[in-house]
Amino acid sequence: MLVDFNNINIPEYMDSEFFEAAFRSGFNDKIVKLKNVFFTMGPKLGENYVSHIYRANATYNDGGSDNKIISLIIKTVPSGPVGGHIAEMGVFTRERDVYVHALPEIERLLDGEAIVPKFLYYTPAPVETFVFVDVTPLGYILADRVKGLDEEHCGLVFEKLAKLHAASIALTKKQPQILRMLSEDLFAKNDGNQDMMQATLLNNFEHLAKVVETWPGFKETPEKIRRFMSTIPQNMAKWCGPSDKEIKVLAHNDLWVNNILFKYKDGKPVDLYFIDFQGSVYSSPGVDFTHFLYTSPQFDVLDQKRDLLIEGYYYKTFKSTLENLGYSPIPTLENILEEIEKRETVGFFWSAMKLFLISMDPSDCGENSLENLNDKDKGDRIRSIGMSSKRFVSTMQYVLTRMEKIGVLN
Template sequence: MLVDYNNINIPHFMDSKFFEATFKNGFPGKLIKVKNIFFTMGPKLGENYVSHIYRADATYNDGESEDKTISLIIKSLPEGELGAHFGEMGLFTRERDIYIHFLPKVERLLNGVTIAPRFLYYTEQPMETLVFVDVSPLGYVLADRVRGLDEKHCRLVFEKLAEFHAASMVLAKEQPKEIGEKFNEDRLIDEQKVMGNMFNQNFTHFAKVVETWPGFKDTSEKLRRFISTIPQNMAKWCGPADKEIKVLAHNDLWVNNILFKYKDGEPVDLYFIDFQASVYSSPGIDFTHFLYTSPQFDILDQKRDLLIEGYYKSFKATLENLGYSPIPTLENILEEIEKRETVGFIWAVVKLFLICMDPSECGENSLENLNDKDKGEKIREIGMSTKRFVSTMQYVLRRMEKIGVLK
């Protein structure tokens, strides 16, 4: 087997043995001969914070036909202290378990509805690494995160999310230990601890920005009081609760974790990716995380209720088709969303300013730079002055005051 690194800085362990193991695991029962690997992409700065992403094309023969080519996405932990922290948090093992033990069952329940790209391989040594089929050759691509998602994109997201959530409820009822106990720990709470300095800097800078907005001086004071309560309340706000509707929540649902397929310029299907934070908890976690980071502002402002109703229609229909009862009411779902508003608020402050920045302005948005006082302040100044960020966060702040999150 020839492995061509294409002058890209590729980890040394991604060699012929690595790819032989990938195909052996990903195509069980088949005698696969991998002929060559050609890397086409290395890590891209400013887009991935928890992992390094590589892309490679593989030519192989399965003994049944002529040579075939498949594109692979390879996802590995970053090196150094940060990668060690994320490894201790178990982010990659959580994602591995979702792909191996959960998603195949969900897709069977949904009669072949595909939730995510195909998983091929996981290895722990020398560095935690996951390999997936690259679905970009099939037409699945990221949407424009800077502009935000329009109504058609958002409706599609909530329809498939509803199917995903509903199927997880059925599985959890049938196999409570496999779902309820296996995925009941929220890994993003640990991520907040690892990135605590960046969290604090984001909120502190945001409070200064809010103070400059006409009519928001009192709000900035409320925000500062809220900041002081984050460390002791993060687990309560974001983690699973005893009395709530429970689904397997994606728990990191924003525009860059969704791949869309288009026909004649319109979105017709999607895959969710990056399940490393998934948790058995309230569906409200996914709602507020997505609503406050990913739609265009006009959609959030004017279509919020319609999107929730669209979700519920799909959610209810899926549960009925799967014979689940009792089915939660729309009012139940609305209560779950309101109880988890704080989750969306926190992640909007943490990441929306980065989402709204043009890629040409955020090529160096690494965690290291965001934690650097001067570089981080410059990034925050740019991101928190964008029109979409300001409009969205003014909406969110008013919402937080209305429901009592900010007092």
């Protein structure tokens, strides 16, 4: 078979043997003859921070009279210092465990309803690499991260999230070992591999404090932000990691607009897939709620529709899914609201970590990388652009006001 790199800078190991192994894995050793693979895209700078994404089309024959074409997504650990940190953190191995062990069982409990695009293959060498079916040709695309998600998009997210969470609770009762293997939060571990992430987070908070100094009505807030910053290193694992006394689900743990692919009909979102389960953890549903709420909705949705999203979209579906699965006792709405409130700090972290990047126009994203964010001059330039957007300002003012109200900032 032929692998055509199409003049794109593609790693040499993505050769015929690599793709043949991927198809043997993805098609459960069914006899499939690969004809050729044609790369269509390499990594796009400024949009992915913990992986490199490649796209390719594969022509194959599964025994029929006609050849078939399937689009593929190939995801790898990035090169350089960031890739080293990512590999040491074990996030790709965590994602493998989620795709191989947890998600197939969850989708089975949901009568085959797909939560994610089809997973084909994982290899740990020469670098950790995944192969997935690219669902873009099927009509699944990213929404506008800069604009943010309206109520229809957010409602669909919370309905699908409710099914994921509910089925994972039911799975724990049947096969507890599957999700217990995901009990460590890789993003919140207190070890040397977190230095880059924490350094970026602290730099973001410091720049945020300087920006807030210019906002009318927030005179005392910058000092509160700096006091809060000083407590992050010793408390991050406690705030973000799993707790003994909580409702536990398979939390995506990186739930924001660019990790969701939407399908549309007549201009309206009708279905979605979640992607990128690198940080997934067996933890509180509040982890996903606050992460998503403080990074992804349009401001008016966050400001005016928060209760509707939780109660009308999420909890209604969560309860009915558990009822259909015959699970009891079903957590109450009050239980879920308590979980969300306990994890407000998680949403605060992620809004400071990425909202200014999400709000940036794509034309301003060329320099965006973890290395550049940790370079003083380049990092400050990126933060200044992102933190000046209207959406960032309105959403962050909402978040800061809420953090003060509930005592996270004092």
